[in-house]
Amino acid sequence: VGNYMLPNNTQIHFFTYCIHHDADIWKDPEVFDPSRWQEGFTPAPYTYMPFFAGPRGCLGKHFAMMSMKLTMSVFLRNFEFMPDFEEKEPEIDKGMAVMRIRDPVPYFLSPLEL
DSSP: OTTOOOOTTOOOOOOHHHHHTOTTTSSSTTSOOGGGGSTTOOOOTTSOOBTBOSTTSOTTHHHHHHHHHHHHHHHHHHEEEEEOOTTSOOOEEEOSSOEEESSOOOEEEEEOOO
């Protein structure tokens, strides 16, 4: 790997948290900024890997993405979502493999007038 020789049977672990929060790749990596995903933005290969990448990636990633898009499209067409952050934004639990919100964030759903 690069200039390093690895012995046979060496296990290598990729920490996607580190890749997803690398300041050399992402502007303000610790900031939650959904606008960075607006039209026209495509991350460089292997810099965003929600299901890992390559031939040993997640077998269910295509089904998971399709299910999520279908479910979210139904909700977004029918409801307005308003988070109830109260006074501060939620704290992020930066675990070893998966990031998650430490405590649930309640949302208010209002039916859209169709």
